[in-house]
Amino acid sequence: MNKKSQKISPILFSSEMVRAIISGNKTMTRRIVKPMPRIANVKTCNTLDDMYSKFADLFPHPYGKPGDLLWVRENYRYCQPFGPESLNYQFIDNATGESVPDETCYKIIDYEKWRPSIHLPKTAARIWLQILNVRIERLKQISKSDAKAEGIKQIDPTKILGGTCPVYYNYLNNDTATDNPVASFYSLWESINGINSWDANPWVWVVEFEVLTINGWNCVPEKIRRMADVI
Template structure:
């Protein structure tokens, strides 16, 4: 089993925590876009044929069924009492625990903290900078496949965390999850990214407890 990080914004973290999100789609980076030719044919689980690309085979870079992902999200930490700050700056390792962190997806206020210069600051850390110890969400990959982005089904849109409406917590039965998904996609990848209809990895997953912990 391999373990790799994956980024999710706060809205998608909320959907994972609520159990609504069990799929994610990521744009496929074609070998010819990386400057490679004649990719090596591999015979591993999760391998997918991609004749449409003029390539032999491709392997999902985020993993295969049985591998795990750990989620990077917007966060801050470790946060400790002022009296403990000096000890933490001398040796941060004992304080590097999930319980000493706060996460933007939980909806709390932007945290205050004292920096190494004893200055009071306020702010979040970007998800890209989250280390492994601060991640609170582990995902087990249960399936990997390839499809065109615009081919998403109604059920898969629900599995992406979409619901009736355009997001923002405002329900609208006239806007189905499949109608909502393009709005969600463009909020992440930009205007016209839906119309581009790229090939994507469809990664199915379930949330699991970190090693050594009970679910």
């Protein structure tokens, strides 16, 4: 892929999902297809591949194709690691309201307030992803393995009535858990998209990705940096 054909796009994740990416538990995301395909379009498709090939032309994926890059937008503020001439960035965990630990960020500029993610400069993004695969399917078609790849949180089974089988977090009720990863993803989806959003069963883009770095553009493999003009 040459430089001209490589797309670089920003993408947003919830704080919970940013943590899952950083921990290595999230390698996939689902995004609602907009606008929704009409039923008439669906009936003309004989296979899932046929449907995707037709929809890909009608509804180009907003984040690109395999090989393209994504950078994660996060809330941020400036900090000074080495002095006033050397500015760095500090990121915030929206779920806890606490700053993300960053050993390179030693001194916070007192007058700097947290800024919304929409204003984060691309060159300051710490998390860079590369798309591996893109497909389209109904939300409820998600498999158990895909639900795990979505970054759902696994809970220590010994803390759930002394069990030994894997159990997963319920994002709608902190006091309960489930042994079904799809059920956990259902609760995650509704916690982000609202009640009854699962029952709507929309068409979604399924984006599989590789985490290139969580430490900024300069830590992206050199071969990839040579193909993309970011600065």
